[in-house]
Amino acid sequence: MTEKQSNLVTRTITGVLFVAIMVCGFLRPEAMIFLFALITGMAIWEYCGLVNDIEGVSVNRFISTVAGVYFFIAVAAWRSGIVTNFVIFVPYLLTVIYLFASELYLKNENPVHDWAYTMLSQMFIALPLSMINILAFDVQSDGFVHYDMMIPLMLFVFLWVNDLGAYCSGSLFGRHKLFSRISPGKTWEGSIGGGILVLIVAVVVGYLLGDGHTLSIPMWMGLGLVVVVFGTLGDLVESLFKRTLGIKDSGNILPGHGGILDRFDSSLMAIPAAVVYIYTLQLF
Numbered sequence: 086m087t088e089k090q091s092n093l094v095t096r097t098i099t100g101v102l103f104v105a106i107m108v109c110g111f112l113r114p115e116a117m118i119f120l121f122a123l124i125t126g127m128a129i130w131e132y133c134g135l136v137n138d139i140e141g142v143s144v145n146r147f148i149s150t151v152a153g154v155y156f157f158i159a160v161a162a163w164r165s166g167i168v169t170n171f172v173i174f175v176p177y178l179l180t181v182i183y184l185f186a187s188e189l190y191l192k193n194e195n196p197v198h199d200w201a202y203t204m205l206s207q208m209f210i211a212l213p214l215s216m217i218n219i220l221a222f223d224v225q226s227d228g229f230v231h232y233d234m235m236i237p238l239m240l241f242v243f244l245w246v247n248d249l250g251a252y253c254s255g256s257l258f259g260r261h262k263l264f265s266r267i268s269p270g271k272t273w274e275g276s277i278g279g280g281i282l283v284l285i286v287a288v289v290v291g292y293l294l295g296d297g298h299t300l301s302i303p304m305w306m307g308l309g310l311v312v313v314v315f316g317t318l319g320d321l322v323e324s325l326f327k328r329t330l331g332i333k334d335s336g337n338i339l340p341g342h343g344g345i346l347d348r349f350d351s352s353l354m355a356i357p358a359a360v361v362y363i364y365t366l367q368l369f
Contacts, residue, residue: 096341099244103339103348107241111234115122117221118224122154123359125214129153129206131336136202137327139330141194144202145184152180153211160215164222166230181207210346213353216360235298239305240359244310244351246286247279254278263317268324276317283309311362319354323347 110120127364133146145271159173184203188196220237222230263271287309291302299307323346336344 092341099339099341103342104245105316106113108238111238114165114221114232117234117237118158118165118218121214121217122157122161124345124349125157125211126150126154127338128210128349129346130216131338131346132206132210133202135332136205136337137329139198139202142198142202143191143193144199144206145187147178148184149203149206152177152184153207155180156207156211157215157218161218162224164218164230165232166222166224168334173359209353213356214349216356220356220363236300236359236363237295239287240312240355241307241352242290243286244316244355247283247313247316248351249279251275251279254282264321266288267321267328271317271321276313280310280313283313300366306359307366308359308362311358315358316351316355319351322354323350 106120110116123301129150130146133144133149134146136142137146156174156177159177162168162173163171178335181204185200193199217237220240221234222232225231251271252275253273255270255278258274259272261273262269263273263276265342268353284306287305288302291298291305294300323335327333334343338344339348342348
């Protein structure tokens, strides 16, 4: 077996296991919360390790990670109805204050950079991933909280389908670069092909669910388009981040696929955009 074939086998096995774990994680609300709290922690830990390699930057890796995981759990507890008082967010706010105030005593080379990179870990990773709880939990008119796995699950299915469609159509028809300065491999043809495939999947999902779900076929198609556009933006933003640091992958925890940020970069913008889209639908 050649090295290329070996890498393909490794990528395939890792990809299948990754998808299986993600799908199973959405089957129960407890599993979803645990899985994404773990993902949040691993992503922030990975991110802090990368930025701490920058000369003059010193981010508190442990506290930043704990803060991000706590914020995710706090949002999950609030959204699922376990707690109704916003006091649950007080420890997180105090931790953020500590991360700012601690720079007064650490005498680091550039505290402004430390503040910026610390808050980026919370705004770019913890906050978007925490918003998966807003998609998953919905307060009904009778006051009961309903867990709906379909919207967050299909968001990731759309992301995966978009990646697959973009790769296939880009390989076959790719001519015009989408953003050559940031990601030379992406093409307009690939993005359009991925978007078309997502729309087809959205129609199938809407048809199969029928009246059993609050979203109609056009609404599922709209969600698919939102995921395609903002998922691509998330991918490009992480590519810019890695290019700035001069690295190819954010880590190596997923054999053949890189790090946690490499796998969830698209979702970091797609999740907040999907939340805005769903809430916009509720206005009409």
